[in-house]
Amino acid sequence: MRYHYKNRSKWIGSPSGFVYFGGLYHIFFGTNPEYPRFGPLHIGHVVTEDFLDWEERQIALSPEKGDPVGIKPGCAFAKDGKLWLFYTFEQDGCEKINCAVSEDGDVFSDKIMAEDLESHFEDKRYMRNPYVFEYEGKFKLIACASEEGLGRVVIYDSDDLINWEYKGVAADIPAASWSCGEMPELFCEDDTWILAIQTARAMPHKCLYATGDFDGYKFTAESDFFVLETGPAIEYARSCLTPDGRRIQTAWMYDHRNNTACFTAPRRIMFDYKGRLIMLPAEEVEFIAKKTSPFVEYDAGRLNIKFDNKVLHSVPYACEPEIRVLEDVGTVEIFINGGREVLSMYIC
Numbered sequence: 001m002r003y004h005y006k007n008r009s010k011w012i013g014s015p016s017g018f019v020y021f022g023g024l025y026h027i028f029f030g031t032n033p034e035y036p037r038f039g040p041l042h043i044g045h046v047v048t049e050d051f052l053d054w055e056e057r058q059i060a061l062s063p064e065k066g067d068p069v070g071i072k073p074g075c076a077f078a079k080d081g082k083l084w085l086f087y088t089f090e091q092d093g094c095e096k097i098n099c100a101v102s103e104d105g106d107v108f109s110d111k112i113m114a115e116d117l118e119s120h121f122e123d124k125r126y127m128r129n130p131y132v133f134e135y136e137g138k139f140k141l142i143a144c145a146s147e148e149g150l151g152r153v154v155i156y157d158s159d160d161l162i163n164w165e166y167k168g169v170a171a172d173i174p175a176a177s178w179s180c181g182e183m184p185e186l187f188c189e190d191d192t193w194i195l196a197i198q199t200a201r202a203m204p205h206k207c208l209y210a211t212g213d214f215d216g217y218k219f220t221a222e223s224d225f226f227v228l229e230t231g232p233a234i235e236y237a238r239s240c241l242t243p244d245g246r247r248i249q250t251a252w253m254y255d256h257r258n259n260t261a262c263f264t265a266p267r268r269i270m271f272d273y274k275g276r277l278i279m280l281p282a283e284e285v286e287f288i289a290k291k292t293s294p295f296v297e298y299d300a301g302r303l304n305i306k307f308d309n310k311v312l313h314s315v316p317y318a319c320e321p322e323i324r325v326l327e328d329v330g331t332v333e334i335f336i337n338g339g340r341e342v343l344s345m346y347i348c
Contacts, residue, residue: 001329003285004253005046005054006262011037012044014183014236014252015263017076020243021083022105024049027238027250027263028060028076028085037259041070043085045106051266051284060085060108061100073183073236077132077161084161086114086130086141094124097143099161115163117156121147126180127154132161133186135216142170144197146180153184153197155217171195171219174208183207183236186219189247190271195219198235205230207237207251209277228279231333231344232313239269246270248282253331255346264344265326265333278339281326293325295332295347305332307347315343 005027006012013030020026024047031044043061048054063070072088074097083102088095097117100108119127126146133140139158144151151173156164173181185196193214198206208225229237229251237251247269254261266282281289297304298320305313326333333344 001262001331003052003288004262004265004328004331005048006260007031007044007046007056010035011039012261013038013041014073015238015250016043016071016073016087017085018238018240018248018250019076019078019083020240021076021078024105025051025240026076026083026105029263030071030073031059032070033059039070040067041072043071043087047105051282057106060102060106061087061111063089073129075129075131075238079134079161084132086132088128088130094118095127097127097130097141112162114161116166117141117143117164119145120154120166121145121152123147123149128180129183131183131185135214138216140186140216142184142186144173144181144184150175151181151199153181153186153195153219167217170214170217171221173197174199174225183238185237185239186214187239187241187247188214189269189277192271193219194269194277195221196237196239197225198237206235211277226277228277228340229342229344230315231342233345234264246282249279253344253346255330258346260346262331265328267342272338272340276340279342280335280339281324281333285326289324289326289335291324293323293327293332293334295327296323296325296334303334303336303343305334305343305345305347312347313343313345 011032017028030041032039045057045060074087077084083105086099099114102108130143141156152169153171155170158164182198205227210221211223212221239249248266250263267279268282304311324335
């Protein structure tokens with residue numbers, strides 16, 4: 001691929017951390033370095049300065065010997081010249097959260113036991129995908145857990161990133177989403193808080209967003225959950241705050257037909273002049289975007305994505321939408337009507 005990141009060999013899994021540290025953007029991700037299929041997950045590592053050229057680094061974390069599942073996704077967090085990786089692991093059938101730390105962004109310490117980061121509900125099978133941020137002098141960690149079959153976003157406080165205190169339920173996950181959500185993020189844009197979540201049953205659109213307010217412990221939604229990405233291939237989004245204050249997201253783009261995957265081009269999450277949450281190509285790749293594409297056509301009230309004269313995906317529109325298209329080898333990412341909708345997929 002020309003500018004999307006795809007590892008050189010073996011399995012590439014979902015992003016497990018996206019952060020700016022030491023003058024570079026770092027993306028950590030699940031990978032099976034032994035076989036080109038899902039297996040005991042390690043944490044791979046790639047860096048970039050510009051989202052166009054990518055440099056693979058050594059494996060950041062490896063699972064315990066004999067662990068059939070490995071290290072599940074989490075997040076990356078930079079503080080005081082150190083880079084922290086938080087991740088999910090299984091122990092005796094229950095999910096827990098742990099961390100490791102690096103001074104240089106490449107070599108990580110032995111895993112540090114993050115205290116008290118397991119589910120406080122009766123059902124301890126689910127406690128996954130931590131996301132860490134700062135709020136009014138405290139470190140906050142949110143994760144997805146399950147209470148009596150309903151998904152909850154739980155929240156913890158810490159002063160040192162190791163010792164954590166459970167503070168309760170920060171938000172509920174849509175009841176139709178399955179017993180536990182995934183990949184929560186909570187961040188502020190233009191004085192409005194955004195809760196991002198992934199669900200299992202909102203197929204094909206798994207990545208949901210709600211806008212609202214946050215008081216340090218509770219997220220109060222002021223909107224229903226909605227989607228921005230409507231393509232059939234996008235899961236496991238992670239975002240990063242740039243040094244100039246932009247919120248940039250990437251996600252896992254998976255081709256079920258050919259069992260291959262890559263990371264999306266960077267998308268900027270922002271509000272438009274009407275106060276609508278949108279996603280647009282990040283400034284670093286915007287110059288590549290095209291207003292027309294041989295793979296995208298509007299015909300008879302439908303926007304069609306096609307390849308080799310075959311329609312692969314079709315969406316009805318009452319009138320022809322305005323589009324910006326990022327093309328790469330085998331993929332298209334279509335930003336529709338000023339970023340109010342994004343449709344991304346493999347086409348070959």
